[in-house]
Amino acid sequence: MPPAEQRTGSIYDLGYRRYDGLRLGRQHAVLSLYFYTLRGAFGIGRRASSKIIPIVITVIAFLPALIQLGVAAIVSDEVDVIRPENYFGFVQVPVALFCAAIAPEITGRDMRQRTLSLYFSRALERRDYALAKLAAFATALMVLTLAPQALLLVGNGLASKDLADYVGDNWKDMPRTIISGVGIAAAMGAVALAIAAQTARRAYATIAVVAWFLVTWPISGILVTEVGGAGRAAALLSPFDFVYGATLWVFDVEPDRDSVQDLAEIPLWAYGAAVAAYAAAGTALVIRRFGRIAA
Amino acid sequence: MALIETQQLTKRYGETVLALNGLDLVVEPGITGLVGANGAGKSTLIKILLGLLEPTSGDATVLGYDIAREGPVLRQYVGYMPEHDCLPGDVSATEFVAHMAQINGLPRAAARERTAETLRHVGLFEERYREMRGYSTGMKQRVKLAQALVHDPRVLFLDEPTNGLDPAGRDEMLDLVRRTGAEFGISIIMASHLLGEIERVCEYLVVIDGGHLLQQGPLGDFTAAMGVLAVEVEGEAAVLAANLRERGLRVEVEGRMVLVALEGDERAFDLIRDSCADLGFGLVRLERRRQNLEDLFRPTGRGTAHAAS
Numbered sequence: 001m002p003p004a005e006q007r008t009g010s011i012y013d014l015g016y017r018r019y020d021g022l023r024l025g026r027q028h029a030v031l032s033l034y035f036y037t038l039r040g041a042f043g044i045g046r047r048a049s050s051k052i053i054p055i056v057i058t059v060i061a062f063l064p065a066l067i068q069l070g071v072a073a074i075v076s077d078e079v080d081v082i083r084p085e086n087y088f089g090f091v092q093v094p095v096a097l098f099c100a101a102i103a104p105e106i107t108g109r110d111m112r113q114r115t116l117s118l119y120f121s122r123a124l125e126r127r128d129y130a131l132a133k134l135a136a137f138a139t140a141l142m143v144l145t146l147a148p149q150a151l152l153l154v155g156n157g158l159a160s161k162d163l164a165d166y167v168g169d170n171w172k173d174m175p176r177t178i179i180s181g182v183g184i185a186a187a188m189g190a191v192a193l194a195i196a197a198q199t200a201r202r203a204y205a206t207i208a209v210v211a212w213f214l215v216t217w218p219i220s221g222i223l224v225t226e227v228g229g230a231g232r233a234a235a236l237l238s239p240f241d242f243v244y245g246a247t248l249w250v251f252d253v254e255p256d257r258d259s260v261q262d263l264a265e266i267p268l269w270a271y272g273a274a275v276a277a278y279a280a281a282g283t284a285l286v287i288r289r290f291g292r293i294a295a
Numbered sequence: 296m297a298l299i300e301t302q303q304l305t306k307r308y309g310e311t312v313l314a315l316n317g318l319d320l321v322v323e324p325g326i327t328g329l330v331g332a333n334g335a336g337k338s339t340l341i342k343i344l345l346g347l348l349e350p351t352s353g354d355a356t357v358l359g360y361d362i363a364r365e366g367p368v369l370r371q372y373v374g375y376m377p378e379h380d381c382l383p384g385d386v387s388a389t390e391f392v393a394h395m396a397q398i399n400g401l402p403r404a405a406a407r408e409r410t411a412e413t414l415r416h417v418g419l420f421e422e423r424y425r426e427m428r429g430y431s432t433g434m435k436q437r438v439k440l441a442q443a444l445v446h447d448p449r450v451l452f453l454d455e456p457t458n459g460l461d462p463a464g465r466d467e468m469l470d471l472v473r474r475t476g477a478e479f480g481i482s483i484i485m486a487s488h489l490l491g492e493i494e495r496v497c498e499y500l501v502v503i504d505g506g507h508l509l510q511q512g513p514l515g516d517f518t519a520a521m522g523v524l525a526v527e528v529e530g531e532a533a534v535l536a537a538n539l540r541e542r543g544l545r546v547e548v549e550g551r552m553v554l555v556a557l558e559g560d561e562r563a564f565d566l567i568r569d570s571c572a573d574l575g576f577g578l579v580r581l582e583r584r585r586q587n588l589e590d591l592f593r594p595t596g597r598g599t600a601h602a603a604s
Contacts, residue, residue, distance in 0.1 A: 016416040016479055019409060019447035023400040026367040032397035046385050047426065114381045118442060121345040121375040122398045123367045295347045 029124040030132045037136035040109075041102050042143075053101045058144060061094040065148040069155040081156055084149055084177045085251040088184065092240055095144050095184060096213045099192035104205030106137050107193060107286075111200035116295040130290040134283055137193055141185035149177050173251075180250045184243050187275040190282025191239070197289045213239055224264045235264035236274045245271025296359050298324045298450060298482050299344065304353035306339050306506075314339040316506035317353070322484070324450075326476040328493030328500050328514075329486040336506040337486040338378060341452045345375050358449055371400045374443035374481075378454040381439065384428030388419060388438045391427065392445050399446035406445070413445045414438075417471060433464040440468070444475065450482040451475070457492060469495050524555040524583055526567055530576035538570045557583075 042058070043051030068082050110116045119129055153170065160166040195212055196205040220238035223231035235241045238260075245261045248254070249268035255261035261268070299322040306315040315336045329337050342348040344357050346366040355362045360369035383391060389410055396406035414423045417437040422430070427438065436456065443451055456472060457465045473496045476483040487493050493500065500517055502509040510517075528535055536553050539546045544563055545556035555563050564581075571578045 016444070016475065017412060018479065019401075019405070021405050022402055023371050023446075024402060025371060025400045028400050028402070029367075029398045032394065032403075036394050036397075045390055050385065109383060113383045114377070114379055115383060117342075117347055117377050117379075118375070118381050118395060119398060120347050121370060121373065122395070123371045123400045124398065125367060128367075 023123075026123050026125075026128065029122060030128045033119070033124070033129065033132040034136045034139075037106060037133055038139055041106060041137060041140035054098065054140075057094050057098045057101065060097070061091050061144040062148045062151065064090055065152040065155070068152065069159070072156070072159050082152065084173050084180070085247050085253055087149055087152070088145070088180050088247045089244055091145055091148065092184065092188075092243055095141055095188055096239070098141060098144060099188055100206050100209045100213070102140070103137065103189075103192040103196035103209055104202045106133055107197040108200050108202050108205055111293070112202075114295075116290075116293065120295045126290050127287050130287045131283075133290075134190060134193055134286055138182075138185045138189040141189045142181055145181035145184050146178065149181065176250050180247045183246055183250070183272070183275045183279070186279040187243060187246075187282070188239055190279045190286065192282075194282040194285035194289070197286055217241070221260060224260050228263075232264040232266065235260050235266055236270065239278075242271050242274040242278070246275040297321045297356075298327075299355070299357050299484070301340075301344075301355040302353055304340070304343065304355055305351045306336075306343060306348065307351040314506055315343070315350070315353075318503070318507055320501065320508055320511070322501060323499070324482045325498045326473070326483045326485070326496060328497035329484055329503065330490060330493055330500060331488065331503040331509075333488055335503050337488075337503065338454055339506075340503070341375075341454055341484065341486060345373065345452060346370065371446070372449040374446070374448035374451040376439045376443040376451070376453045376456055378458055378486075380435070382427050382430075382435055385426055387425055388414060388423040388427055388430075388441070392438065392442050395442040396445040401446055409445050409447070410441075413441045416444070416475075417441045418467070432459045433461075433467075436460060436464070436468060437471075440471065444481075448481060450484065453483060453485040455487055456485065457487070457489070465492070472496050524557055524563060524567070524581065525549075526553045526555060526578070527551060527580035528553070528571060528576040528578055530574060535570060535574060535576060538574060539566065542566045542570065 039045050042054045064082060064087060110119065116129075120126060124132075153174070157163050157166045157170075191212065192209045195208045198208070199205050216238040217240055220234045220241050223234035223237075224241075235245065241260045241264075245255070245264075245266070245268060248261060249272045255268075261271070299320065301318050301320045304315050304318040304320075305313075307313050318336070318340065329340070331337050339348065343350050344355060344362060346362055346369075349363075357369055358372055362369065392414060393403075393406045393410040396409055397403060401409060414420075414437075417440050419434060419437050419441065422434060427435065430438070436459070440453075440456065443453070453472060457468050460468055469492055472483065472485065475481055476496070483496075485493065485496060494514065498514055499512065500514050501511045526535070532548050532551055532553050536546045536548045539553065539555060544566060545558070547554045555567065557563050567581070568578070570576075
């Protein structure tokens, strides 16, 4: 280490060396971007202020699970266990918040700071970049949709009299829970990212994502409950409604009386198809956007 | 194998702007300066070679790889330092450069190690653990160079690397670029509109103008062919200049001096002598100017406007 007074403004030759080691290429580049983006979504490796929002939202997603486990631990063993499909009904809200707050960061950062040209001049293609970002964001959302339920399953299992019995009774819910959790993350995540990717400005992107959630919601409600007829198809417009419909379909549960899904009288599988269609459309839009953007 | 080869490379923006116009170019390994006025097509050429822009038509290879079909493989061996800002403010240089190394295919451990070495090489020490938003322009330029070098590229594209630097920072950056090319055998393509910088660093020169190749060759060829003779006479400089122009010389007036381009031959000396004798001017001084590239380009580019004013 050179003495401090010499260090300012001078360049030292401490030996640049050539590198003859492994070059793992495109696949490694994509994986690295995926993990870097996933860490960034929760503010890991960033300043403390970048961690606050994602962590608060994540905690919100865990709250029902924590409360139920806490109550079960304090009171007796006769507590109503939260049904997975009901948990998904709740967790949509923190997922939407996460989309609005974090999706603009996932896509907008590199546009704003013009880091895209550094990525696109490296060992990946534009499409790889888009897919890595999408996958990382969907994974971050799955932390919200799936991790609380995993905690609940383990916690309730441990609290029950017989762990093996509990698992035996509940294992059928597991694939359904996973399918539902992945579907919510993929559909909401892909569309939110597609919206956010249209602008580098963070505030605009957040507003646009919020608008997708909040403007479609009353429209769907009014068209389904007040207008009826062909207007009932509007249940497929609002992310909250179609995602919940898909969850009901996956768990094979009848919608509550007078809920949007009940009044719309659309077959429940249509909501599942909508989730797949939204996820595919969002993905295509994100790929298209990053395929064309100037870098 | 040539470092870079382009065939009829063309880039059109919209209907009207032709940034590259059927460029045919062969660049050999070494340190090459890419010279041209702003808007000559330097950045466009670099971006096409990196795969950041798609050419409208034409082909190119870098390191023997086809830029259209073998982009990701090629770009493992390419480094790029853009002209513009490109650093996120909320991460440290260490974190960012290591990430960039991995995006170029380096395994995690190697990326960390190379990051530390490369940041030292460019002269960044404890600051490298701080968020980059607090960096000075000079430090940011160093990080930009480091991220282009961290994966040990075989060819480095530098787009105006001294942008925004003060004279001392400029000297250091140019020295760093020169040493990186000369001592480590990394081929460098350095775009600049400042000929003085190119002259200090580069071995070869490629001059593009209006999207096509104007001239190309070793730097020595250019400096030999571009002597400038400064002539001072007792008499009107403008009159002498007019007289010399009639004799077919490229001439410019600079204050009391008449600048004459020496185009490879010694004919000009005789013509100046004859001219002074005919006009009856006393020849006070006849000196060869330090030969630099600005002098070469002045008569064709800025010089015409200059002389007219």
